[in-house]
Each structure stands twice: as C-alpha cells, then as structure tokens.
Amino acid sequence: MGFAAEMLVSLAxxxxxxxxxxxxxxxxxxxxxVVHSTLHFANAPVAVVPTKETPAG
Numbered sequence: 304m305g306f307a308a309e310m311l312v313s314l315a316x317x318x319x320x321x322x323x324x325x326x327x328x329x330x331x332x333x334x335x336x337v338v339h340s341t342l343h344f345a346n347a348p349v350a351v352v353p354t355k356e357t358p359a360g
Contacts, residue, residue, distance in 0.1 A: 320349075
C-alpha cells in the first residue's frame with residue numbers, strides 16, 4: 304500500500320478516466336489534499352464529483 308494520492312496517480316496511468324469524490328459543502332470550492340495532488344499529477348482525465356452528505360445517526 305501507499306499514500307492515497309500516490310496510489311491514485313499510479314492507478315490513473317492505465318485509466319481512461321479517474322473519478323474522485325469530495326465532500327460537498329454549499330458554496331465551497333475546497334478539495335482535500337488527496338484530490339488536489341491527484342489533479343496535478345495524474346496522467347488521465349480526472350472528474351471530481353461532490354458527494355451527498357448524509358445526516359448523522
């Protein structure tokens with residue numbers, strides 16, 4: 304195993320599209336460090352999809 308971003312970049316080398324999820328906060332354009340690193344270093348197209356937050360409980 305390895306760090307998440309490193310693993311995703313490695314897997315992207317053989318991918319046609321890499322789809323990553325991110326937390327969706329209304330009005331926020333923030334992405335975490337894993338998504339940020341993957342966007343910069345992946346050799347495949349990357350789609351970043353906001354995930355739906357579920358209520359706790």
